[in-house]
Amino acid sequence: MSSFTVVNHPISRIDAIEKVTGRAEFTDDLAFDGMLHGRVLRAKYPHAKILELDTRKAEELPGVVAVITYADIPGAQAIGPVRPDMPVFVSTRTMYLGDAVAMVVAETPEIANRALALIRVEYEELPTIFDVEEAVSEGALQLHKDYPGNIVNHYPLRKGNVEEGFKESDIVLERTYTTQLIEHAYIEPEAAVAVPGAADGTVTVYGSIQNPFTARRHVAQVLGVSLNRVRIIQCAMGGSFGGKDDVVSAICARAAVAALKTGRPVKIVNTREESIIESYKRHPYVMKYKVGATRCGKLRAMEIHILADAGSYVSMTPFVTWRSVVQATGPYEVPNVKTDVYGVFTNNTYTGAMRGFGSPQIIFAQESLMDELAEELGMDPLEFRLANAFKQGSVTASGQILDEHTVSLVQVIEKATEAIGYSEKRKAYAENKAQKGKVRGVGFAASYRGVSLGAEGVDAAGALVSVQPDGSVYLHSGLAENGQGLKTIFSQIAAEELGCRFEDIVFMDTDTSVIPDSGATVASRSTTMGGSAVRDAAKKVREVLLGVAAELLNAPYEEITAAGGKMYVNEDPARCMEFKDVAKAAYGKGQLMAAIGWYQAPRVSWDEKTGQGKAYFTYVYGCQAAEVEVDCDTGQVKVLKVAAAHDVGRAINPATVEGQIYGGVTMGMGYGILEEVELQDGVTKTRNFDEYLIPTSMDVPEIVPIIVENPDSYGPYGAKTIGEPTCELLAPAIANAVYNACGKRIRRLPLDLERVLLGYSLRAARGKRGSDEA
């Protein structure tokens, strides 16, 4: 039995009923008096000069109120989470197909659509680059003048001496792995409504916004106003997965510019096609790994060279690729490491944050490589990994000693592989000789993952708990619900800490005018960071209430417990008061029953030149094992069963942890066998879900979630993280299982029909990036 009252229990999500009954309000459900509709004209070519932009005809169409272009922007022309390089509207040059050229604002979306066709743009096409290797080759066209060699960023990491390490190795393998461009595929396309405020130059923006504070900063910059003139209110989110950050900031900014120009509310809702064309994606990586090991199976050296396709703008590339450089060797002790990760500009759709954030790519490479190396060594992949796995006190590639938390890698690997029957099945299936019909295989992959932002940036978050005179509670948080269950988790933490009932808490949607800037809801940091802030706030208020209860119950403060809606004397629980009566009394005594909680992450460090340092303050460990069936006649891979073991520190809500596992495994499966945004010379070909295929409920295999709890010293009640680790492991587990089933090693994602059957894809409708190197 859990020693907690609310935390660590599988409580139903507080937003479940409103979501399944369709009552939840999404951005497109909002309507305001006099509201106008904005429709965006996008680039015709991925890279072109704009010679002339004539909007007069469109402006004359009855029902059109304004046509907005770069010339209407009062403040910053461009935005970006790291560098402000993405224009809200392009002025002279398009860099990718999703660029906005102009926006019609009209009485109805239909009129706006018709007006789009009346805008005349004259382009001069410019030379293009779609391939990262071409972009970094000598003499390549320079896409951005401040970035020589088209390099967005370069992260080196040096540990030991790889030359020596390879000399000491008996076996050295070199392999190249590549991953594809991936769409977040949230069910709700991007949307925002900007409403001009009563006071001059103020604006409120409602939207499907992952990070209200980022959106506020961008909107304020574009309007050229101070932060307090912009209020952002987050609506119910129809998914985000990292995807509704800078792209939505740009949409909010367009709506805000139009709202202030017309003096009326302006709504923008992307169609699915626009969403897929405009929104940033997960980076495709080209990863060259060289690895050396001794005959008895000890890793000696790894040399890693990675090119990440950033597409047209910087976006989150420096942060995404930073996680890659930290974790590129995987959760293994490697004494000598040389890693170089580059973000590279092209004219492809730009890439940014997506669930996993630079880890799914490298884990596909490194976990495929571990199996390949084990095979070369004649070792069982499980034994080989266990021999090299991080253990308590191991040293990472960046020189960090893992001694401040429980290093549970071996535990999760053993649990996941046992649940799938890995060892026995692998041996049995390795005998498969069939080149026809259906064969089975098993495989697994393991990872370690730094929690929260790490040395990436400022890491702090706030929450506000306010108890009302009747004992009910408002809870505000600076980190936002993205559909992951944050409202429920935070309410549980607040209830546990206050000692009130879970039902007494009302979680308020995130509003930037109420709560301090807490950074972004990213990097699986909400529970650890925001949860700690909630706990801090609740604790402050509890102390006030305990003081009042102590007085009324006539017992020392320290001897009173607050739990489950009651406050009682430990020795004599019959001496007790209802939480609500304590609140009423405290109010009557004029006590402050509200508090802001704040949590700042422990210190971390990073040396940019050597890639050494304490990258993250704590880590989580995960392992997913899969059993698959491969049809040798068609190349079809069916995932039959997945076991997913994740150390979450402490499961604040085991049901939502399992929910994250089911969702993450499903997304990981899409990454592994189905999904790929196809670009042909920078032009998006897969524009809707009839061509961009994600798993349906029929494809989801049996999933066995295994929650491992080793409480952490930092997170609330020992909680760490679960959101992203669930989505980074299945693709390599499937690739390893396919090898076990039919002896085919596939080093490029996804493992779709043609690639599994033939080893490469024949489909012609692809850009250079899609061409397989056999």
Place this chain on the structure above:
Amino acid sequence: MTGINVAIPKSIDETLELLEKWGPDAAIIAGGTDLVVELKDKLKSWKALIDIGCVPEVRGIREADSNHVWIGAMSTHAEIASSTLVRDTAPVLANACAQVGSPQIRNRGTIGGNISTASPAGDTIPALFVLEASVEIIGPKGTRIVPIESFFQGPKKSVLAPCEMVLGVRIPKLDKEYISFFRKLGQRKSLAISIVSVAFVAKCQGPGLFTDVRVAFGAVAPTVIRARTVENAICGKQLDPKTAEYVSKLAFRDCVPITDVRGSKGYREQMACNLLYEGLLSLLSCSEAC
């Protein structure tokens, strides 16, 4: 999309009048699962839609006579897949309908719509080919009956004239000696347009021995096709797994696929052969019984 007229006729005569009145400016809407996509993508623009959901003459699944089953154009995939009559006398069609899209699509999409769309990847069509069904067409000049194989002229092209519509399909019943299968290959388990599909019907003369062999492929040519080379090779020959593999390989002679986003030409050719082979193998293991 402002101002599109929707008419809901109550009889076939009324429908024909509307078709004549509007001509090519009107489209029939049955389940709408193809048409609404076209409307949204603005592939076509119509002034009027004629909803045939309330026309009794295009509804129902029944015995036309002792040798034929009649399926009204407005019958949904779900209705056909669960009809005992179809399952008993034309199981290959029930099987194909059961593999269309998803439950939602099967509940709305109709056989008339599937035929009229004339996609080479339409899943009911290979089944109708091997059943040697005929399409009943009604127009201003009355009814005409067109063998299913003559109905299609190319991708999205058929012999239907603007003022005509499909009334239903007539299917010769298969007796108990016939054996059949329908297989489709898609990238995932549901909501997947066929990369290749194959339908097979034959009279089972004993284990591995078939006559009156009919094989049709979808998505490997501008229209669904009958694979006569394969049919001739299977007919009357004693099949075992080895010969099954050999005859299946002949399929590529009948197929002229293209490369598109779902699959390449080369892959499709191989898959036509392999899908047929997998189907034949499964027949060999169960035809021992007949």
